Amino acid sequence: MSVTTLQSAFILPSDELVIADKTFSSRLFTGTGKFSDQKIMAAALIASQSQLVTMALKRIDLANQDDDILKPLIAAGMNLLPNTSGARDAKEAVYAAQLAREALQTNWIKLEIHPDPKYLLPDPIETLKATEQLARDGFHVLPYIHADPVLCKRLEAVGTAAVMPLGAPIGSNKGILTAEFLEIIIEQSTVPVIVDAGIGAPSHAALAMEMGADAVLVNTAIAVAKDPVAMSQAFALAVQAGRQAYLAGLGSQAQTAVASSPLTAFLDL
């Protein structure tokens, strides 16, 4: 195999992901939280080649102004995905989404309703309500949910743009603990499935992609790494590897050994 062929084997030009009105060539979505500083955040997210980055909204503290985090991300051509973090019910989430649309001039919204601060698990009933209303109001809704296949179908029915089932609690780095249910969701879904939350290592991201997830969203694992830039590249490679393995078609598992070499009897003298 020539060098050119070898390189081209790692590029899948036609393998683009379409969500609502946007097309993505990278299947690694990233979050902007928890980085030690803005420069490292921008460098890591650019190195990840991510094309969709999440952010939150808060009331401005007039005395202590936060830095403008948008500029380097917009300059790098990234799409912004505001979230509704902090909302405790559908009503608050809808308000947060409207504020986000106004602030960032986008009708994309990552819907997060997690009233319990200890585990940050999403409230399915409020999430379904808010998705229905926001979709009706012209938002492209990407709801953060538990890996619940029934809820996914209900969200599809009310016009969700994608679903974002969790692998493990937000920021826990525990990996894909919901694998069995993610498989059902992926099998049944008619909208893109983005595995969000809990992905703590590139191998977790690769696993989700091998299972057929359309994309993953990673934040904490990159932001808190000793070297966030190198870690974001590791995630980018893992997502590509997992995606390519999924497209290549994984071999089936077996309970007993299946010989890889012919079992000829030439040693039986």
Next chain:
Amino acid sequence: MKLIINDEIKNLAVTTITSLLTTLEQPEKGIAVAVNQAIITRQNWDDFQLSENDQVTLFQAIAGG
């Protein structure tokens, strides 16, 4: 005019959202504004007239996952 801005009472000589943001030295990009909890869309920032004792809430995008 007395306004309550993000829970702080301020006396400012402003009548529109645009002039308020200028006075507070706020960038217009990445900001959302609500007056008495009702969101004021960007295209109305020049026309919407603030009134005495209005509660103005300013929001901005910050880092988050």
